[in-house]
Amino acid sequence: MSRGDASQVNRLPAGMLAAGCLLLLLAAAxxxxxxxxxxxxxxxxxxxxxxxxxxxxAAGRSLLxxxxxxxxxxxxxxxxxxxxxxxxxxxxxxxxxMGLRRIDGxxxxxxxxxxxLPRMVVVLVIALILPRDARVLxxxxxxxxxxxxxxxxxxxxxxxxxLGGARFVEALRAHGYSAPRIFxxxxxxxxxxxxxxRQMAEVTMQVIFLEIALxxxxxxxxxxxxxxxxxxxxxADLLNLGYTWLVFDDVQTGHALALGVALIGIVSxxxxxxxxxxxxx
Amino acid sequence: xxxxxxxxxxxxxxxxxxxxxxxLIITLLIWALPGDPASIICPxxxxxGTAALAERWHLDAGPMSFFSHWMGQALQGDLGxxxxxxxxxxxxxxxREAVPTTLILMALALLPMxxxxxxxxxxxxxxxxxxxxQVVGLVPAIVLxxxxxAVVEVNYGTMSFAGEARWARILAxxxxxxxxxxxxxxxxxGTRGLFRSEDQxxxxxxxxxxxxxxxxxxxxxxxxxxxxxxRARCLHMLSGAVVVEAVLRIDGLGDxxxxxxxxxxxxVVLAAATGFAGLSSLLLVVQALTEVLVAVHVRRAxxxxxS
Numbered sequence: 001m002s003r004g005d006a007s008q009v010n011r012l013p014a015g016m017l018a019a020g021c022l023l024l025l026l027a028a029a030x031x032x033x034x035x036x037x038x039x040x041x042x043x044x045x046x047x048x049x050x051x052x053x054x055x056x057x058a059a060g061r062s063l064l065x066x067x068x069x070x071x072x073x074x075x076x077x078x079x080x081x082x083x084x085x086x087x088x089x090x091x092x093x094x095x096x097x098m099g100l101r102r103i104d105g106x107x108x109x110x111x112x113x114x115x116x117l118p119r120m121v122v123v124l125v126i127a128l129i130l131p132r133d134a135r136v137l138x139x140x141x142x143x144x145x146x147x148x149x150x151x152x153x154x155x156x157x158x159x160x161x162x163l164g165g166a167r168f169v170e171a172l173r174a175h176g177y178s179a180p181r182i183f184x185x186x187x188x189x190x191x192x193x194x195x196x197x198r199q200m201a202e203v204t205m206q207v208i209f210l211e212i213a214l215x216x217x218x219x220x221x222x223x224x225x226x227x228x229x230x231x232x233x234x235x236a237d238l239l240n241l242g243y244t245w246l247v248f249d250d251v252q253t254g255h256a257l258a259l260g261v262a263l264i265g266i267v268s269x270x271x272x273x274x275x276x277x278x279x280x281x
Numbered sequence: 282x283x284x285x286x287x288x289x290x291x292x293x294x295x296x297x298x299x300x301x302x303x304x305l306i307i308t309l310l311i312w313a314l315p316g317d318p319a320s321i322i323c324p325x326x327x328x329x330g331t332a333a334l335a336e337r338w339h340l341d342a343g344p345m346s347f348f349s350h351w352m353g354q355a356l357q358g359d360l361g362x363x364x365x366x367x368x369x370x371x372x373x374x375x376x377r378e379a380v381p382t383t384l385i386l387m388a389l390a391l392l393p394m395x396x397x398x399x400x401x402x403x404x405x406x407x408x409x410x411x412x413x414x415q416v417v418g419l420v421p422a423i424v425l426x427x428x429x430x431a432v433v434e435v436n437y438g439t440m441s442f443a444g445e446a447r448w449a450r451i452l453a454x455x456x457x458x459x460x461x462x463x464x465x466x467x468x469x470x471g472t473r474g475l476f477r478s479e480d481q482x483x484x485x486x487x488x489x490x491x492x493x494x495x496x497x498x499x500x501x502x503x504x505x506x507x508x509x510x511x512r513a514r515c516l517h518m519l520s521g522a523v524v525v526e527a528v529l530r531i532d533g534l535g536d537x538x539x540x541x542x543x544x545x546x547x548x549v550v551l552a553a554a555t556g557f558a559g560l561s562s563l564l565l566v567v568q569a570l571t572e573v574l575v576a577v578h579v580r581r582a583x584x585x586x587x588s
Contacts, residue, residue: 118516
């Protein structure tokens with residue numbers, strides 16, 4: 001077996017795992033109902049054995065709906081944020097590979113200033129100025145992506161620098177390669193890919209965690225979330241249900257906590273596996 | 282080649298600019314949105330007569346008038362009053378009470394991070410443990426903070442905020458900040474990676490042959506990059522502090538910012554965000570000073586070379 005074959009065999013399970021997790025999350029988002037079903041007191045705090053697959057909340061409503069609605073709230077904006085970071089990281093790498101030092105320098109300077117502030121502070125400022133009837137995750141996800149972008153661009157630029165930067169491109173030109181082949185295949189697909197894909201996966205994960213955190217904090221104070229309308233549930237609702245089980249003995253919602261943590265686990269595994277699948281040989 | 286002082290000078294410049302730029306940008310953002318700023322900050326259905334409020338909050342004469350008035354007062358130590366969160370309360374008092382708590386929280390959170398960096402520098406954690414570290418690093422702050430809050434509230438009660446309970450909340454918060462979101466694992470692997478690549482330099486081998494120790498030779502060269510990593514992690518922890526303080530109900534700057542945003546209290550958010558900008562400036566100054574000290578150190582002739 002050649003070296004390339006061996007690395008492909010190693011990366012394949014990670015790629016399949018990442019794709020499986022992503023498909024699961026997208027399927028959950030697509031399955032999400034517009035509204036939760038009616039209250040059913042008979043199934044109050046039903047365990048998964050009594051109401052498969054995940055049990056019920058205090059009103060007897062299946063936690064499956066919490067999981068799917070939470071996916072609907074978070075997954076697509078998170079993927080969009082990941083894509084934005086990916087595109088900007090590729091631009092950062094290409095600028096370094098093209099040897100456009102002046103533009104590269106300006107972007108680095110801008111990145112230093114943008115990156116000098118804690119991201120959550122900026123996100124909360126944006127959340128503050130969003131109209132109440134436009135409370136969705138996407139603007140906050142895009143803000144997070146723009147704040148994460150300088151780091152990703154910097155890392156991609158460092159990869160292009162190690163590659164030889166403009167000299168690498170010149171060398172390939174001397175071999176008669178076309179510009180699209182040089183930049184799209186040799187620079188982006190073969191060399192920037194590991195960094196760009198990992199950054200995309202990390203930002204996707206971070207945005208989902210951001211949604212959970214913002215929703216949980218609003219929920220804990222009985223306030224509307226910045227990230228979704230009141231008619232939808234977030235995965236933070238599962239954590240909140242589970243938290244009451246941790247603190248109060250008489251509330252049997254451990255199954256909600258287990259489901260919330262499992263969903264977070266799926267997102268983390270997706271990010272980790274995506275990074276591994278895109279790893280350089 | 283770029284002069285050695287350019288980077289630290291840019292950082293100092295950014296540090297001076299940040300506490301002014303942040304409130305200015307927030308103010309301009311409010312005016313850039315379509316609609317009346319007073320209505321955006323406090324919708325008429327919640328606040329009633331916006332014209333009177335606009336006059337009271339100095340929103341009626343444009344963004345620069347508002348900003349110059351707010352900044353002029355802020356420079357004299359008056360950050361105005363809370364508009365909605367704790368209506369009428371002095372924001373200066375709220376910020377003065379919150380900042381020390383956040384600083385204590387951050388200082389304590391630096392302990393696990395510093396330990397991780399030391400372990401990484403000494404190569405004390407084998408690379409085989411990296412997958413474990415990576416998995417631990419994936420745990421988000423919200424999950425660890427919830428677990429920590431549960432432990433504190435089970436032991437001290439849900440409404441315990443003073444004395445020992447307050448310190449338990451702060452210590453638990455610091456532990457969460459130091460471990461969650463990849464801070465600990467990043468500090469181990471990041472520091473180890475830096476030292477490992479520096480150890481491969483030729484001068485290190487020569488220094489060992491001369492009977493010198495490795496660390497005093499490599500440290501000055503890795504210190505600027507280490508300071509950069511440290512600042513990035515501290516910024517990350519400041520971001521996490523908002524979540525940790527709000528979940529653990531620690532009365533710090535993050536909790537204040539969160540409540541300001543939640544209650545759409547522009548007065549509180551403006552002051553809290555400026556407070557965070559001040560802390561970020563402090564980090565920039567520390568990084569710049571490290572770079573200056575290293576530059577001064579490496580420009581002195583090393584003892585032994587000229588003897």
